[in-house]
Each structure stands twice: as structure tokens, then as C-alpha cells.
Amino acid sequence: MKVIAVIPARYASTRFPAKLMEDLAGKTIIRRTYEGTLATGLFADVFVATDSELIYNEIVSHGGKAVMSVKEHESGSDRIAEAVRDIEADIVINVQGDEPFVSKENLEKLISIFKSDVEKQVDLASLMTPINEWEVIENPNNVKVVVDETNTALYFSRSVIPYPRDKEAKVQYYQHIGVYAFRKQALLEFTTLPMKFLEASEKLEQLRYLEYGKRIKMAETKHLGIGIDTPEDLERAKQIIADNPELK
Numbered sequence: 001m002k003v004i005a006v007i008p009a010r011y012a013s014t015r016f017p018a019k020l021m022e023d024l025a026g027k028t029i030i031r032r033t034y035e036g037t038l039a040t041g042l043f044a045d046v047f048v049a050t051d052s053e054l055i056y057n058e059i060v061s062h063g064g065k066a067v068m069s070v071k072e073h074e075s076g077s078d079r080i081a082e083a084v085r086d087i088e089a090d091i092v093i094n095v096q097g098d099e100p101f102v103s104k105e106n107l108e109k110l111i112s113i114f115k116s117d118v119e120k121q122v123d124l125a126s127l128m129t130p131i132n133e134w135e136v137i138e139n140p141n142n143v144k145v146v147v148d149e150t151n152t153a154l155y156f157s158r159s160v161i162p163y164p165r166d167k168e169a170k171v172q173y174y175q176h177i178g179v180y181a182f183r184k185q186a187l188l189e190f191t192t193l194p195m196k197f198l199e200a201s202e203k204l205e206q207l208r209y210l211e212y213g214k215r216i217k218m219a220e221t222k223h224l225g226i227g228i229d230t231p232e233d234l235e236r237a238k239q240i241i242a243d244n245p246e247l248k
Helices: 027-037 053-060 077-082 104-115 132-139 184-190 197-202 205-213 233-243
Strands: 001-009 047-051 064-067 091-094 124-131 142-146 152-156 173-183 215-222
Touching: 001 027, 001 077, 001 104, 027 047, 027 053, 047 053, 047 077, 077 091, 077 173, 077 184, 091 104, 091 142, 091 184, 104 124, 104 173, 104 215, 124 142, 124 205, 152 205, 152 215, 173 184, 184 205, 197 205, 205 215
Parallel strands: 001 047, 001 091, 047 064, 124 215
Antiparallel strands: 091 173, 124 173, 142 152, 142 173
């Protein structure tokens, strides 16, 4: 089973333009993410998929691998599918380009789902984390997921799911962490499937997979990545490195 990692890296960003090229303790954010992913030793290959010559050159000039993609894609899955179409692989893991502190533990959990899936019934794997604060649960920016007894996803929503009609039921709520591992064939098929009603309503691309009968297996984690979405996030990341010299 050949497992590769792809790091989608758009240059444009509404909240923090060109953030992936920002300096983080002597290296750009995207270079740190690439090198951190490579250093896990989990992958046969690691690529950055980017629409930017600046990002492409940043990776390649430091000995890394990058592929150019078109500037506009409807979804992250479309960008990754374009990048890997002609690359030999069985499993493709999407690593977020703005999360330089790569969690090897989380990536191992995703890979292990496919290693144990001897009958190849799982199309995607992703992560979820327990949430208990009602303010977090109600926030539509936090995508929730409900699963069956095998941790296979039943539905994703911005709404509160399940609805707590019986408040004594002691339901555990889970937030979806948007790190994906794809069986390559499922990823390529995604690009040929038109958007359906659930995805259009919730604006969640993972619902397209469910609507077409794909199986998404979830792994629970308490190790949350540190995404850099704002200049304040970048300052916090710099402080983390200052406090942990081994990260330099």
C-alpha cells in the first residue's frame, strides 16, 4: 500500500494574504509544514500542490517536491485530485499547509484505518475530537459529525447534531477536524460527481461523498493542530517555537 501526502497551498487568503510565505523562526510556514510532514517518515512521497510560482519555487529550491495546479477549484478535493491524477499511490493524505506543527500521531491514525481495511470498504478517513462546551457545539463554524458504533460517519452538519430533545441522554458531541485521507480512486471519482442538495445547503464537501454512498471512517483525537489563519496565530506559533527550541 503506497501512501503519499499532498499539501494544498493556495497563495491567496482572505483573512491573511500570502500567509504561507510568512517567516516562522527562519523558515516559511509552507516550508515548515512540508519538512514536518516529510520528517514523520510515514510517506512514500510528499508533494505541495500550489497555484503560486512563489510557493512552488520555495519548496523546490530547498530540495522539496511541488506541482503546479490551476488557480480556481471548487473544493480542496478537486485541487488534490488534480495534483495526484498521474502519481502512483493507493492512499492520499491531505495535510493542511497552514499547520506547521504536523501531528505524526494523527497521521498514523488515518493510515492505520486503511491498513486494517483488508476488504477495502473505506473510501475516506478523517478525524474528530470530543466537544462538551455548549457554545462550541452551537457554533455553526464548528462542523459536527455523528458516527455509528464502528466510527463510520453518518452525517456532518453545522447544526447541532444530534438534537438534544432528551437532555438526560448524555450524548457525546464530536467536532470534525478537516484532515482527510483518501483512497485515490474515491478522490478521482469525486471530481466527476455533481454537487447534490446536502452539500449545497451546508457547504460541506464531505457530504458529497456521503450522498454518493462513499464510506468515511473517523478516528478520534485530542491532539488538535495549530492553524495559522491570522497574524495573531503567527505570533502564537513563533512563541511556541521560542518555548520549544527542538522545533527550530
